Amino acid sequence: MAARDYGQYSGITQAMEIVGERWALLIVRDLLVGPRRYGELAAGLPRIPTNILAARLKELQAAGVIRRAPRSRVIVYELTPYGRELEPVILALGAWGFKAMGDPREEQIITPDSMTMDLRTTFRPDVAATLPATAYAAHFGSTELLIRVDGPSLDVRRGDGAADLAFASGPGIRRLIAGELAPDRAIESGVVQVLSGQGNLLHRFADTFHLAA
Amino acid sequence: MAARDYGQYSGITQAMEIVGERWALLIVRDLLVGPRRYGELAAGLPRIPTNILAARLKELQAAGVIRRAPRSRVIVYELTPYGRELEPVILALGAWGFKAMGDPREEQIITPDSMTMDLRTTFRPDVAATLPATAYAAHFGSTELLIRVDGPSLDVRRGDGAADLAFASGPGIRRLIAGELAPDRAIESGVVQVLSGQGNLLHRFADTFHLAA
DNA sequence: CTGAATCCGTTGCGATACTG
DNA sequence: CAGTATCGCAACGGATTCAG
Numbered sequence: 054m055a056a057r058d059y060g061q062y063s064g065i066t067q068a069m070e071i072v073g074e075r076w077a078l079l080i081v082r083d084l085l086v087g088p089r090r091y092g093e094l095a096a097g098l099p100r101i102p103t104n105i106l107a108a109r110l111k112e113l114q115a116a117g118v119i120r121r122a123p124r125s126r127v128i129v130y131e132l133t134p135y136g137r138e139l140e141p142v143i144l145a146l147g148a149w150g151f152k153a154m155g156d157p158r159e160e161q162i163i164t165p166d167s168m169t170m171d172l173r174t175t176f177r178p179d180v181a182a183t184l185p186a187t188a189y190a191a192h193f194g195s196t197e198l199l200i201r202v203d204g205p206s207l208d209v210r211r212g213d214g215a216a217d218l219a220f221a222s223g224p225g226i227r228r229l230i231a232g233e234l235a236p237d238r239a240i241e242s243g244v245v246q247v248l249s250g251q252g253n254l255l256h257r258f259a260d261t262f263h264l265a266a
Numbered sequence: 267m268a269a270r271d272y273g274q275y276s277g278i279t280q281a282m283e284i285v286g287e288r289w290a291l292l293i294v295r296d297l298l299v300g301p302r303r304y305g306e307l308a309a310g311l312p313r314i315p316t317n318i319l320a321a322r323l324k325e326l327q328a329a330g331v332i333r334r335a336p337r338s339r340v341i342v343y344e345l346t347p348y349g350r351e352l353e354p355v356i357l358a359l360g361a362w363g364f365k366a367m368g369d370p371r372e373e374q375i376i377t378p379d380s381m382t383m384d385l386r387t388t389f390r391p392d393v394a395a396t397l398p399a400t401a402y403a404a405h406f407g408s409t410e411l412l413i414r415v416d417g418p419s420l421d422v423r424r425g426d427g428a429a430d431l432a433f434a435s436g437p438g439i440r441r442l443i444a445g446e447l448a449p450d451r452a453i454e455s456g457v458v459q460v461l462s463g464q465g466n467l468l469h470r471f472a473d474t475f476h477l478a479a
Numbered sequence: 480c481t482g483a484a485t486c487c488g489t490t491g492c493g494a495t496a497c498t499g
Numbered sequence: 500c501a502g503t504a505t506c507g508c509a510a511c512g513g514a515t516t517c518a519g
Contacts, residue, residue: 062376068363100272100512171277174277304502
């Protein structure tokens with residue numbers, strides 16, 4: 054820590070010394086979705102070496118950002134209250150990065166947790182509050198998310214369920230959320246495939262989840 | 267980039283691939299205060315190796331976060347509009363880290379730019395708007411800042427100037443801002459030394475710059 | 480089978496020296 | 500003053516092995 058600290062006394066350097074190491078904030082991101090087991094974290098961060106994951110978990114624990122908790126016979130990792138206060142940081146960073154996203158590279162995948170946080174990032178509670186409560190079932194490759202919007206509140210969880218609109222999409226969904234692609238065009242061009250429900254509900258989805266440039 | 271990317275298609279991983287490298291966000295932090303020359307950046311980041319600074323500047327430029335600009339015969343680095351959009355990220359990170367700060371370690375220093383951003387982080391525009399316009403001259407070791415609060419707006423610049431309250435302080439100022447130390451106690455205990463003006467203006471300062479736990 | 484620890488090759492970082 | 504070059508080391512990446 055002596056050679057790797059920033060030698061400065063300020064809020065940002067302090068934060069960087071705690072969560073500035075590679076992978077640390079991505080672990081926090083996934084834990085913002087919910088408590089996770091070691092293997093679940095490894096699965097959500099496909100390229101993380103197992104020794105690095107173990108090291109980060111220890112460091113984040115020592116810093117009071119996460120804790121190990123026994124949950125019905127197995128260990129899960131979860132954020133402490135202080136760790137949960139990183140949510141605004143993750144959301145701000147996610148919004149900033151979202152604008153720089155292009156088309157996905159070959160090896161880039163979408164995980165349920167990363168998609169969940171991207172949805173939280175782009176969610177507009179003020180807009181949603183003016184719209185009727187709606188449930189969307191979204192299929193991104195093999196990951197299925199049930200997205201429930203009710204007034205200004207958002208709930209995303211894995212799995213399927215009753216929904217007003219069910220659709221499948223690849224990474225092209227980003228262009229819909231970014232406003233680069235109109236909902237109608239998204240359906241016409243096959244970027245989004247409506248599986249059930251009225252296709253024009255995709256307008257509502259695009260209004261609810263949107264990040265202006 | 268192939269071995270060091272995160273292999274995921276999401277806003278946060280995209281952001282981390284651009285500004286996630288060591289030192290990158292600290293460079294952005296200092297540039298949020300204003301355009302800076304190479305040597306000024308090096309001086310503000312005392313422990314950064316010069317080759318790393320050069321490398322980061324190139325990477326940030328390539329990513330469209332900063333640009334080199336000629337300013338009256340010399341080159342300065344400045345944020346692009348997109349780079350400036352990192353301000354909410356830096357402020358959120360700074361606020362989070364601020365809460366974890368303890369007493370400074372031996373080698374930790376305070377730079378004018380880092381202190382300026384810490385002040386911006388803890389500035390409460392809503393509170394300031396209810397208070398009279400006030401100018402503070404703050405001396406932290408060898409760095410002098412002129413802090414002008416006028417309604418909900420804050421202006422911090424280096425150097426001295428006419429002020430309603432001039433004071434000197436060491437890193438103990440953090441405890442004042444964190445609310446751990448009352449303004450009166452700060453003066454009594456010598457943590458803050460009033461150089462000119464009415465000492466009770468320090469109350470106003472503590473109200474204006476404050477971060478609750 | 481999950482949750483790691485170990486080993487080793489590679490890369491990025493830290494420190495210092497050097498150059499236009 | 501604004502970088503570039505060099506070198507040792509610590510951290511990372513990948514695979515394998517080990518413990519509960």
